[in-house]
Structures are given as C-alpha cells and as structure tokens.
Amino acid sequence: MADVLASDGGVVHLRPILPTDADALVAFHGALSERTRYLRYFGPYPHMSDKDVERSTNVDHRNRVALVAILGDAIIAIGLYERLPDEKTGNWSNSAEVAFVVADSHQGRGLGSILLEHLAGAAAENGIETFVAEVLAENRGMVTVFKEAGYQVRRSIDGSVLHLEFAIDPSEALLSVRNSRELASEARSVRNLLSPKSIALIGASTTKGKVGNAVLSNILNAEFMGPVFPVNAVHRSVRGVRAYATVRDIPDDVDLAIVAVPAGEIEAVFDDCLAKGVKGLIVLSAGFAETGTDGFDAERRLVRDARGHGMRLVGPNALGVANTDPQVALNATLASELPARGRVGFFCQSGPLGAAILGEAAKRRLGLSTFVSAGNRADVSGNDLLQYWDSDADTDVVLLYLESFGNPRKFSRIARRVARNKPIVAVRSGLSAARNRATHDQAVDGSIAADLFSQAGVIQVETISELFDCAVLLGYQPLPRGPRVAIVCNSTALGWLAGGAAESEGLQVGEQVDLGPGASPDEFAAAIRTAIESRDVDAVIAIFVPPIAVPTRPFAEAFRHATSGAAKPVLTTFFGEEGIPKALEVAGPDGTPVAGSIPSYPDPERAARALGRVWRYSQWRERPISNVRRPQDIAGEHAAQLVASRLATEPSGRWLTDLEAAELLACYGIPVVEFREVTTEDEAVAAAEELGYPVAAKATGEMWRSRPDLRGVRLDLSGPKSVIRGYHDLAAVSGQPLVHVQRMATRGVGCVVRVQDDPSFGSVVSFGLSGPILDLLGDRAYRALPLTEDEAVALVEAPRAAPLLSGTATSEAVNKEALAEVLQRISALCDDLADVRELSCEPILASGRRAEILYARVRIGPPPNREDLGPRRLR
Secondary structure: OEEEEOOOOOEEEEEEEOOOOHHHHHHHHHHHOOOEOOOOOOOOOOOOOHHHHHHHHOOOOOOEEEEEEEEOOEEEEEEEEEEEEOOOOOOEEEEEEEEEEEOHHHOOOOHHHHHHHHHHHHHHHOOOOEEEEEEEOOOHHHHHHHHHOOOOOEEEEEOOEEEEEEEOOOOHHHHHHHHHHHHHHHHHHHHHHHOOOOEEEEOOOOOOOOHHHHHHHHHHHOOOOOOEEEEOOOOOEEOOEEOEOOHHHOOOOOOEEEEOOOHHHHHHHHHHHHHHOOOEEEEOOOOOHHHOHHHHHHHHHHHHHHHHOOOEEEOOOOOEEEEOOOOOOEEEEOOOOOOOEEEEEEEEOOHHHHHHHHHHHHHHOOOEEEEEEOOOOOOOOHHHHHHHHHHOOOOOEEEEEEOOOOOHHHHHHHHHHHHOOOOEEEEEOOHHHHHOOOOOOHHHHHHHHHHHHHHHOOEEEOOHHHHHHHHHHHHHOOOOOOOEEEEEEOOHHHHHHHHHHHHHOOOEEEEEEEOOOOOOHHHHHHHHHHHHHOOOOOEEEEEEOOOOOOOOHHHHHHHHHHHOOOOOOEEEEEOOOOEOOHHHOOEOOOOOEOOOOOOEOOOHHHHHHHHHHHHHHHHHHHOOOOOOOOOOOOOHHHHHHHHHHHHHHOOOOEEOOHHHHHHHHHHOOOOEOOEEEEOOHHHHHHHHHHHOOOEEEEEOOHHHOOOOOOOOEEEEEOOHHHHHHHHHHHHHHHOOOOEEEEEOOOOOEEEEEEEEEEOOOEEEEEEEEOOHHHHHHOOOEEEEOOOOHHHHHHHHHOOOOHHHHHOEOOEOOOOHHHHHHHHHHHHHHHHHOOOEEEEEEEEEEEOOOOEEEOOEEEEEOOOOOOOOOOOOOOO
C-alpha cells in the first residue's frame, strides 16, 4: 500500500489485510483481545447471532479495512476499522469501529497515529463519517493517539470501558495536525542522515583516485566528530584507520553507511548493512536507473529493501552529503573543497554538477549549513530536505538545483509553507524538458515552471550564477520592504546602467547620487548612510569602481561602518568582486561571514537583477495567507459515483460524453449552458422550443469545436425554420446526424480553463483568453491545484491579455469574480476526483453579469503516478 515514516524517522511498510488472510486476522484479533474489547462484527464467534455471522462473513472491502505495519519480515502493528450496522434499519451505517495494536518494542514511534491516519483516509473514501472505539479505561495510550490526531473526541464512560466517538472529516485543523506530524517525521529521517554518530565507508580504498579513497580522505580531513570505520576485504587499515572485512565485523553500532562499491556488489553489501542495523545509506555508486531498464529495476529493488527494513537512502549515483555544524563536521562527498559554515542549505540532484556548485560557493564565500546531492533521487528527495530545513534552526535560506519535481503537488504544498519563513531559490535544469520534448513543448514547460514557482513563493533563476547572486543577498542582508532604490556611485555610466537594470526589474530608482571618480571614503560613507536613513529608500546599490588603482581598505571600512546595523539591504559592485569579499565581511566568532556582510557583484546589472527577484519574493511573503475555499453546494458523492461507474466498465479510462461531462460539472455547481442532443429536424425544433428562442445549433465532433471560422456553428436561430435549416446544414457539414441545440449565452469575452496532467509538474490548471492568436502566443497562466481564493483571483489577472477583461472603449468590463468562482469550483472538482485526467472548458463567455460555459470536455482514467494523498507516503 505505502511506505510511511514513523515519528522517529524510520520507514515502515503498510500493507492491507485481505478478508481471506486468515492467519493475519487471527493474530490481529488475539493481539487486540489483550488491550481492548473485541470488535463486534469481526468474525463468527460463538456469542454472535446468526444475522451477525452472516453480516460479518459477507462484509466487503468497503466496510472492513485492516492494515499491518511491517518492518523487515515482522508485523509490528495492526489496525482495523469495520462499518457498523444501523440499529433501526439493519443496513450499514456511516459509522465504523476502529482499533489497533502496536508491539511493545515499537511503541512510542507514532505507529498508532499513522494507522489511524490511513484508516481514516480509507474510511472517508468509502463514505464513512465517524469512527467509534471502545477502549479500556487504563489504556491511556490509545486515547492519547485519538486526541493527538486532531480529532474532536466525545467519550462516555461505562464502568471500566471508555466509548470514544470522533468525526473523520478532513477539516483544516485535522490536516494541520497531520502535516505537522509529517514535517516532524520527515525532518527526523533526514537529520538521521546528516548528523550520524558513526560512519562505515564500504569500499574504502588505498588507491588514490578511487571513489572510496577520496571520500574517506574528505571525511577524515573534515575531522568528523564520530568514529569512522573503513570496510575493505583485503587491507587491515586504510589511510591509517583500522579497516574491517565487512560491516558485520565492526564492533560498534553504525548509524550511516556510505557505499562506494560497483553496482553489481550492492546486494551483498546491503545484506551486511541489514544485519548490522544500519539506519541510513548513501550510495555513491553509479550503474542504476541512469543506465536503462535493468538498472532501474535494480534501483527499485534497492529502495524497496531499504524501506522494508526502516532505512532511508540517498542516491544512487550521489555526490554525497555534508554538514558544516562543528558538532558533526561531516564531509561525506566526493568534493574536496567544502564551503565554510553558514546558514544556507543546498539540495542538488546532479552529482557531477554538485562538486562544481560546492567549489563556486566556496569561491564566493557563501557559507552552507548542509548540502545533499541526491543523484538519482530514488528515495530521499528535495521534498524531504525542505521538511528538514523548515525545522532546522541553523538554516535561513534554501537553494535547490532541480531536474524534476518528484511529487509536484507535495513540493508546492511544502514550498508554500517553508517560503513564508525561509526564502527558497531554485534553478531548474532543462533536462526534464528535453526528455519530454516529443510530447511537451519546452516553452510551455518553462512558463508552467515560472508560474508554479511564483505561486509557491519560490525565487526562480535561470543559471547557477543567478542562484548564488540571490543567495548572497538573502543570506547576509535583510529583505527590502519596498521597491524604492537609491544608487550611490562614483561612475556616471555605471550608475545609469544600474538605474536602467533596476527599473527593468520593476524597482523604482528614487535617488541617484554620483560622487564622481575622486570621491573619498568619507564621502561614500556619508552618502550611503544618508540613503539608508531616508524614508523614501528601501534598498541601496553602491558602486565603487575607481578609474585608477587606489587602496581598497579605507573604502571597505567606510562601507562596513555606514551599513552597520542597517535594516535595509545594501549591495555593491566593489571593484568588480563577486560574492562576499573579505574586505566587506562582518566576521563571526569562527571567522566566517555573518549577517551584515555586504555582497558584491561583477556588474550593476546582476546586482539589480538579484535585488528585483528578492523584492518580488518579499512582496509575496507579505501577502496574507489565503485558504482554499471549498464550495458548500456540491454533490461530491454523486460525482465520485459517476466517475467510478464509468471506470468500472473501462478501467483504462476514456473521454466522457458531452452529457456526462455536463452532469459531472453540474455536481460542483459549474453548469454548462443548457443544451439538447438531437438527431432529426423535429427533435431540433422541439429542443429549441423547450430551451426558448433564440438558440444555437452546433455540429458535434472534435474538429468542429472552437473553430475560429465558426463553420460548425449556427447562432441566433430565432424560429423553427432557421432551426431546421441550421440542423441540415450542420448535419451535412459534419457528416453525422447528431447535433447540439443550445440556449444562446450572453455575449462576452471568450476565456479558456484547462486542467491537465503535466509530465513534469503533475495536475496543473491554466487560464487564458480564447482565440487562435493567443493560443499561438501561449498566453496562458498556470497554477498548481488546489487553488486558494487569492490564487483564483490572481490567475484571472495573470495572462498578458487579461486587461481586456477590464473593458475597452467598445466593450464593458466582465465579471471577474464569476470567473474566479468557476476556477475555484473546478479546482475543488479536480482535487476531489483523482481520476480526472483532463478537463477543458472552452469557451467560457464572460460578461458583465456572469461567466457561462458553452462546452466542456473531461477525460477520466487512473492517475499516472501517486498523488499527494496525505502525509508519510513515500515515493
């Protein structure tokens, strides 16, 4: 079913028990009998009536769900719910009894809460609204699980038994509790990898130039604070450190194993790690998914086995991990040069690029807190690192180099939360777009990435250089509170260059002070200090590039003194240096740069570009948090049944018919303008009279929809004769008798809303104005689902052609609130129904009063990959 994370960060596998799994059921019931009452309808027991026995033995999977938690080959926890009968009617009710038991040796790991979360999710899918449980009064642990899960518990006491009852509706409060628990468990699992107490290096080599030799050298040179155990089957020592033939032979406990042996030897090494009880693996070896199908299968087996025994895994094909905390001092990477201690966390997928990134960070004197190069990202992903850095007190800024999103929906959810407190800067490689070139336009791919990053508050950059340009500003200077920039310079040309670049980034240049090439350090200090103190300035760009060689120290001291304690960001082009120049740093107790250090850029344009991006992030962060508003007048159960019934006959999926699509949208309060399907002229006239004149007649078939020449449409048919003529025209044009007769909508601006499965980003909703020119220009704005209220409003305003919605000299303004309402309802539909693969409403006519959908298409089918259905599910 799923791999999940316990609260201690260990991986546990959940598996459903089938009703025919007799041994597991007996074991489950025997375990429960020690701690709680029997489930009333679990099986045919002597005290049950004939009716109860019949009901129990015929119960289906929707009314009984049992889960086991497995670690290795052992069942360590079991949970079950069973739907209860209605005492009045004898039919099944919307309540179920729930119970679970956890092995004594695994209590306190949060397994009861995990089982309850997943059982509640299954119950909600099957129409169960309430859980009840009868617990022995002294079993305070189970009562605590229910309370801490976020449920509103109502309990009654009958002697020594507590009767608990609680709603399983996923309210905001419940989701908040679940997400908090998810954050804690995933952060803990990453912390186990980044802060090990001991390390075994499997494949440690005495030969220089080999991976096992380089990594051991880096670990020792970094002065790791715990014991290091080289594993080498031939040599008794490696680099002067006692070596062991296998991991099993190591006398002490091993927290982290770093694997540097060929891919073909991994399985034997892995068995040794299991026997030793290793908690985490870093696999540096290549030869897995990047090599083809066989390698991919081997990688999947490796991950499955690791999770089956409670491990997390970084890699394969990873560069490694690093932690600059002096209490850890870990450099388990292939990069000999590691940046100094700092407050920036870095996640990278590319191993070879990771070494260059670390070198560039060190060159710019950008300090890192932790670094992870995940390689193939088979297990630990960027989402896991975001969870860790969100709760890491030593990290203030997050940098991501991404080739793909893994679970895009989860990335969006986590990034939105993290970015509220810690800026995230991301550069997305073009590799995934190149892989999907045959099916996915790269320009659209880039547009979607930009919109989704912006939605989540992530600062998107195009290159590694721009990534570091933003990082040094965010890492050492405060956020700007506004767009107003003062420029202090000693070069007129560079000053104007900086001003133009700032304005192109949406900043406002209010003050531009040209001190001239002969300006003294005191003049620079006075001008910078005046700009910082001005109420009309939010940030300062200082440019110091003298025409002749002069001593830099007096100017650097002037810059530092003038900016000391400033609450506004100051950045500079100081002699064209890059990063944090030694002369402009504010040194901490360990001699590394700390907050207040002044970042320098090779040219003023790069400084302005970084400031502009940081200002836009600051704006996003200051916006009030908007929530997802779920419409109340929806028939979600009917919609789910409609989709399920269609998939039951065609499990691979299909396009819904026009009538089915209209019915599905109507369940969510999204009406398609009323229409009738007709196959004769008499039916056409009858439909027109029923709908009321004037009407429109439309040919059916994909090629006749949304044609700019309107060849497949006849509008404003005002009587029977025009309807008959229109019917015959369209039947002849399309070559089929099926025609739609539709009530005429109010004239307005045509718009398009689409939801699609994007190969890189998951389910994405787009909005734009309709028309072939706008389609060719790709004037669409994109957002991840689900949409909050503010995001729906912003999406309507996002396309470049959106000003047309505000009215022109010849047209009135449209009702944008109605369009935002349509977007929110479509968001709710697609959020609820995971089997909706594509949805298109085109055109939507937006007028001053309403937004009317003229045509809708919906394709259903099984999800292409696992959705973000809740916490603690691992890929």
